[in-house]
Amino acid sequence: MIEIQNLVKRYSGPAGDITVLDELELKVLKGDSIAIVGPSGCGKTTLLNILGTLDIPSSGSVSISGKSLEGMDADERARFRNHTLGFVFQQHFLLPQCSVLENVLIPRLAGDWEEGEDETRERARKLIQELGLEHRLDHMPFQLSGGERLRAAVARALINQPALVLADEPTGSLDPSMGDQVADLFAQLNNQHDVTLVTVTHNMALANRMGRVYSLENGKLRQG
Ligand SMILES: Nc1ncnc2c1ncn2[C@@H]1O[C@H](COP(=O)(O)OP(=O)(O)OP(=O)(O)O)[C@@H](O)[C@H]1O
Ligand SMILES: [Mg+2]
DSSP states (O other): OEEEEEEEEEEEETTEEEEEEEEEEEEEOTTOEEEEEOOTTSSHHHHHHHHTTSSOOSEEEEEETTEESTTOOHHHHHHHHHHHEEEEOSSOOOOTTSOHHHHHHGGGTSSOOOSOHHHHHHHHHHHHHHTTOGGGTTOOGGGSOHHHHHHHHHHHHHTTOOSEEEEESTTTTSOTTHHHHHHHHHHHHHHHSOOEEEEEOSOHHHHTTSSEEEEEETTEEEEO
16 A cells, blocks of 8 residues: 655755655555654654655655655646545644534545535535534534544545545544544544554554554654
């Protein structure tokens, strides 16, 4: 599902270049779930952004689902992102003026989908129900608890039936015991939706429930 070879990412800053990712290698098979841990600033979000086609490597190769990301132009990247990837961010970025159902439907607005509108709405309702939020369908984000917001964000990440879900600190500022709940949720995604999962987290309860745990150190991934 993911193959990264010799990935280097440098940023130039006021004090010169910094190398955040340094000849990093990674292989993830379809259906795997992995966690990436490491101290603040070690490059976890940078790596996820590159996998998410939101940022471009300085050098090296990245392919997802057999497609090489290097050759894609901006349109192809946008299409790939929309069709193949699902994102869950730390600050869930739900639109405050939209209900749970409307938020889940947002990724559907861009792109040319064959499925009819009614069918999509029905699928959105089902997803929301699966995630235990059916009683919050018409609630606005401010009327949800932190965990409920996360579940809405996960439903939104799944609406386009992605092959790969990228999650950056999904437990966010939720209390530490949320690690287990998020892990249950992700196990469900992994099993029922056959989704490959890469999650960046500080929460070891969550990390240890993933198939493999990597730590990002000095620009490289180390398993264990
Ligand atoms: N656009 C940018 N320009 C310059 N430097 C950047 C840029 N984005 C990130 N960096 C630097 O790259 C390093 C890695 O940042 P990154 O956001 O990937 O860390 P992280 O591991 O996700 O940290 P955290 O756990 O705090 O979220 C940091 O030192 C950061 O300052
Ligand atoms: Mg980060």
